Amino acid sequence: MGFQEDEHVHGLIDNLCFAVTEGSVLGVVGESGCGKSMAALSVMRLLPSAAVVQGGEILFNGANLLAKTEAEMEKIRGRDIAMVFQEPMTSLNPVHTVGRQIGEVFRIHRSAMGAEERRAATVALLGEVGIANPEQRCDQYSHQLSGGMRQRVMIAMAVACGPQLLLADEPTTALDGTIQAQVLALMQELKQQTQGSIMLITHNLGVVAETCNDVVIMYAGRVVESGTIGHIFDQPGHPYTRGLLASIPSLAGNAGELFSIPGTVPSAESFEPGCRFAPRCQLRREYCSREVPPMTEIAPGHAVACWVTGSGRQP
Amino acid sequence: MSALLEIRGLKKYFGLKRHLFQRRTRFVHALDGIDLDLMEGETLGVVGESGSGKSTLGRTIVRLEEPSAGSIRYLGRDVSALRGADAQAFRARIQMVFQDPYASLNPRLSVGHALAEPMLVHRKVAGRRAARQAVGALLGQVGLRPEMASSYPFAFSGGQRQRIGIARALALEPKILICDEAVSALDVSVQSQILNLFNQLKKALGLTYLFITHDLSVVRYVSDRVMVMYLGQVVELAPRDAFFARRLHPYTRALISAAPLVSTAPREARIILQGEIPNAIDPPSGCRFHTRCPNVMDACRRVEPQLREIEAGHHVRCHLYAAGQ
Numbered sequence: 001m002g003f004q005e006d007e008h009v010h011g012l013i014d015n016l017c018f019a020v021t022e023g024s025v026l027g028v029v030g031e032s033g034c035g036k037s038m039a040a041l042s043v044m045r046l047l048p049s050a051a052v053v054q055g056g057e058i059l060f061n062g063a064n065l066l067a068k069t070e071a072e073m074e075k076i077r078g079r080d081i082a083m084v085f086q087e088p089m090t091s092l093n094p095v096h097t098v099g100r101q102i103g104e105v106f107r108i109h110r111s112a113m114g115a116e117e118r119r120a121a122t123v124a125l126l127g128e129v130g131i132a133n134p135e136q137r138c139d140q141y142s143h144q145l146s147g148g149m150r151q152r153v154m155i156a157m158a159v160a161c162g163p164q165l166l167l168a169d170e171p172t173t174a175l176d177g178t179i180q181a182q183v184l185a186l187m188q189e190l191k192q193q194t195q196g197s198i199m200l201i202t203h204n205l206g207v208v209a210e211t212c213n214d215v216v217i218m219y220a221g222r223v224v225e226s227g228t229i230g231h232i233f234d235q236p237g238h239p240y241t242r243g244l245l246a247s248i249p250s251l252a253g254n255a256g257e258l259f260s261i262p263g264t265v266p267s268a269e270s271f272e273p274g275c276r277f278a279p280r281c282q283l284r285r286e287y288c289s290r291e292v293p294p295m296t297e298i299a300p301g302h303a304v305a306c307w308v309t310g311s312g313r314q315p
Numbered sequence: 316m317s318a319l320l321e322i323r324g325l326k327k328y329f330g331l332k333r334h335l336f337q338r339r340t341r342f343v344h345a346l347d348g349i350d351l352d353l354m355e356g357e358t359l360g361v362v363g364e365s366g367s368g369k370s371t372l373g374r375t376i377v378r379l380e381e382p383s384a385g386s387i388r389y390l391g392r393d394v395s396a397l398r399g400a401d402a403q404a405f406r407a408r409i410q411m412v413f414q415d416p417y418a419s420l421n422p423r424l425s426v427g428h429a430l431a432e433p434m435l436v437h438r439k440v441a442g443r444r445a446a447r448q449a450v451g452a453l454l455g456q457v458g459l460r461p462e463m464a465s466s467y468p469f470a471f472s473g474g475q476r477q478r479i480g481i482a483r484a485l486a487l488e489p490k491i492l493i494c495d496e497a498v499s500a501l502d503v504s505v506q507s508q509i510l511n512l513f514n515q516l517k518k519a520l521g522l523t524y525l526f527i528t529h530d531l532s533v534v535r536y537v538s539d540r541v542m543v544m545y546l547g548q549v550v551e552l553a554p555r556d557a558f559f560a561r562r563l564h565p566y567t568r569a570l571i572s573a574a575p576l577v578s579t580a581p582r583e584a585r586i587i588l589q590g591e592i593p594n595a596i597d598p599p600s601g602c603r604f605h606t607r608c609p610n611v612m613d614a615c616r617r618v619e620p621q622l623r624e625i626e627a628g629h630h631v632r633c634h635l636y637a638a639g640q
Contacts, residue, residue, distance in 0.1 A: 031502035032473070146591050147365075176364035177529060178588045181573035185587055203503060206575030210582075233579045247507035248577050249536035253559070257514070258536060260507035264472040 001035075001042060003268060004050050010268040013038060013221045016056070017295070020165060025191065025198040027212035027229075029205060029244075031265050035221040036201045040167045042066075043199075044083055045073050060165070079109040082158035086170035088150035092142035098153045099138035102126070105160040121160075129156045130186055148179035155186065162194050169201045184211055205248060209233055217241050220266055220276040223295065227302035237304035240277045275307065283308045319490060319523055320353035320376070320409075325385035327368075327375050331596070343595050345371040347547040349385070350622070353491065358517065358524040360538030360555070362531060362570065366592050367544040369527045373493040376525070377411050407437050410484035414496035416476030420468040426479055427464030430454075433486045453482040456519075458512060474505035481512065485520070493525045498533060510536060531574050535559060540628075543567050546595055546603040549622055553629040563631045565610045602634065610635060 001013040013035040020026045030036045041047045043058055045065060058065040060081065068076070085091040093101055102122045106113050113121070119138070126134035129152040142150055151171060158166055168187070172180040188211060191198055200212060208215055208229065215232045217225040217240065225238040236242045246259035263280040266272070272279055274289035281288070288307050295303045296310040304310045326349075328342040345368045353359055363369040374380045376387060378394070387394050389405060397405050413419040420429060430453055431446040433439075440446045451461030457478040468476060477497065484492055494513070498506045510533065516522060526537050534541055534555075541558040543551045543566065551564040562568045572586040588607045593599050599606050605615040614634050622632040 031504060148591055176592070177531075177570055177573045178364065179591065180575075181585060181587050184575075185585075204575065205503070205577045209577055209579055210575045229579050233577070244503055245577065247504055249507070249510065249532040251532045251535060251559075251571070251574055251576060253556075254536055257511055258507045260511055261504040262508075264474050264505060265502060 001038060001047075001051060001053050004052050009052055009054070011054070011221070011271070012268045013042075014292075016218075016221070016223060018216045018223060018226060020197045020199050021214065022164075022197055023195055024213040025200055025211055027208035027215045028199060028201045028218060029203065029208055029215060030218035031203060033220075033265055033267060034218040036218050037169055039218075040083065040169050040199065040201050043165075043167060044077060044081065045070075046083075075109075078105050078158075078163070079161045080163055081165045081167065082161070082163040083167040083169065084151075084154050084158045084171045086173050088147060088154050088174070089142070091154060092150060094142055097139050097141055098126075098145070099123075102138075102153065102157050102160060105157055109161050122156075125156045125160060126153070129153075129159075129190075130182070131156075148175055148182065151175060151179075151183055152186065155183070155190070159190055159194065162196065164196050166191075166196055166198045167201070168198060170203070171200070172207065173202070173204070180207075187211070205233075205244065217244075220271060221268070222276060222292075222305065224277065224306070225304045226295070227299075231299065231302040235299075235302075237298050237302065237309050238277075238306050239281050239283050239309065241304075243280075243282075275305075285314075287314055317355055318352040319355045319390065320351075321386075321388040321391075322349055322351040322353075322376070323386050323388075325349040325351075325372075325375065325387065326383045327371050327380055328383045341596055344547045344598055345595060346375065346382075347598075349547075349549060351542070351549070351552075353523060353525060355490075356517075356521060356523055357539040358526055358537050360534035360541045361525060361527045361544060362529065362534055362541060363544035364529060364570075364592055366546065366595055368547040368595075369544050370495055371547075372544070373411065373495050373525060373527050377409050377493060378406070379411075403437065407487040408489050409491045409493065410487060410489040412477075412480050412484045412492060412494045412497045414499055416473060416480045416500070417468075419480055420476060422468050425465055425467055426450075426454075426471075429468075429479070430464070430483055430486055433483065437487055439487060449486075453486060456485065456516070457482045458508075472505075473501055474508060477501060477505075477509055478512070481509075481516070485516070488520075489522070491523045491525065493527070495527045496529070497526075499528060499530065506533075513537060531571060543570065546593065546598050548603060548632065549630070550604065550632045551630065552622070557626070557629050561626075561629065563625065563629065563636060564604075564633050565608050565635070566604050569607075569609070602632075 002009040002011040028036045099122050103118045106118045123134045123138055126137055131137050131152055172183050212229055214228055216223050219240050225241045243261040249258055261280050274291055275293050278284050278288040293305045293307045294312055295305045296312040297303045298311055307314055325346055327346040329345055331341045333340050361369045375382050394405055427450050430450045434449055440449050450464050454461050459478055498509050538555050540554050542549055545566055551567050562571055569586045569588045576582055590607050593606055601617050602615040602620050605611050620632050620634045622630050624630050625636050
């Protein structure tokens with residue numbers, strides 16, 4: 001996938017490849033500009049108009065979402081795949097009550113429901129996501145709710161039809177610490193109830209360690225490492241993953257100076273050939289910038305894209 | 316160590332617009348009686364959630380806001396009494412680094428211009444040539460190249476922009492830097508670079524920091540002392556290691572417990588607080604935390620606890636630690 005600018009397409013996401021297993025939580029981790037949000041929007045087929053999908057497929061229950069028509073996607077969105085966005089302030093409509101906005105999901109996907117039934121279902125849903133006085137809140141507007149409550153409304157809307165896959169893009173980043181803990185606990189609870197899968201997109205490795213089963217680490221539009229949380233946090237294989245983990249100050253205290261990866265995250269216009277992390281990498285070899293390193297397994301279910309720490313033969 | 320800044324009974328109320336038939340103006344109690352000594356050479360970490368008043372505290376100290384009551388003394392002199400040249404000199408001593416390096420730089424000014432302006436206004440440098448040299452030195456100090464002075468903010472990454480924000484704060488050779496969520500908007504790999512830069516500058520220039528953040532692991536890394544705020548009040552203030560080891564206030568315990576750990580090791584059971592931070596217009600009676608406190612007692616609803624020193628340097632505002640217990 002890339003972005004069109006005048007005549008030229010800047011490639012961003014390159015050969016992205018991962019799977020969400022049924023009933024589990026996949027964490028997609030990366031820094032700003034690595035393409036993690038674009039990956040989620042591709043699944044929803046909600047990419048901005050300048051984005052161009054250049055190839056590949058997204059299989060949902062075996063069917064390629066990229067080949068679906070817009071009408072078919074409209075049936076899937078909200079019913080089978082739903083999304084929770086980062087900014088609950090900007091993703092709710094300020095001129096409609098929250099009850100009406102949640103009810104809209106039922107109006108579209110459960111058209112057999114009558115108005116009263118719809119309202120009852122909405123109130124029940126608000127109660128389920130932990131909103132006190134759901135009956136009252138249902139008739140309020142988004143500006144009357146706090147940030148945490150708005151995010152709960154967004155989650156209610158997303159889980160209204162019991163989707164098989166929930167995409168959550170930085171769902172707790174805008175929230176305070178104690179409220180983040182509440183919302184993460186709620187998502188876990190709902191997942192247990194519905195047996196659905198979650199793809200959690202975040203830059204916060206702490207959130208990943210506590211809520212996910214599997215992790216994909218992205219850097220500059222490519223997956224650089226994938227595995228279970230045990231693999232990623234206890235035996236990280238890619239130099240980028242190792243650097244990331246070492247640069248987070250610990251709540252238990254740090255001795256001496258904090259590690260930091262030199263340089264900054266490249267933008268899509270300035271990607272280097274070969275390994276895109278090479279310019280910042282401590283293990284860099286001369287051949288790293290010659291060819292793109294493929295994902296190779298270093299343990300069952302644990303793969304890295306690195307010429308040095310991976311198991312592939314050097315170019 | 317002596318106190319560089321002495322804050323006593325500091326209050327900041329924001330008046331709300333009155334309705335036509337409303338008798339009295341209602342106030343947001345952003346700061347309600349803050350007593351604090353900022354010691355020379357220390358880093359004081361200020362933690363709190365939104366609405367705790369931590370940003371208002373920083374803004375009131377640099378006098379972006381006028382206090383409603385209380386006093387701020389810098390090296391023993393009341394800063395609200397300063398006028399003219401004295402007031403200007405005081406402003407140069409305390410500078411601020413903001414959260415959003417995108418919003419706090421003027422997109423139409425080259426970086427060199429943005430850095431030279433405060434020095435020219437405060438007559439730190441005489442003339443353009445001296446300013447250019449000083450700008451080059453400043454950029455070098457924060458890890459940028461002097462020739463970057465001719466570029467505009469859009470040409471820089473987030474981390475570089477925050478370095479420019481720091482360079483601008485350093486331009487007037489301040490004693491105190493107030494960093495308001497200064498690393499919160501940065502990517503993890505860049506955040507650690509900036510944190511290390513803050514530590515290096517502190518050593519090289521003998522700075523004192525008031526480091527405002529919501530991130531407890533960042534606080535643990537940079538601070539000498541930690542202060543927790545809740546609804547405009549200080550609820551706990553202690554030396555860093557004692558703070559993290561003892562966690563006396565129930566709110567502190569919940570706050571630390573809510574922080575996700577970057578580890579797969581089993582963790583202690585999480586304390587999940589019920590409800591949200593109450594409105595600062597009508598703060599709860601008695602202890603302001605009683606509506607969410609897992610250890611709430613009868614007295615907490617009626618009597619407001621005072622900030623008391625429980626152990627050497629460890630202050631807590633909680634009835635659990637009332638005298639004699």
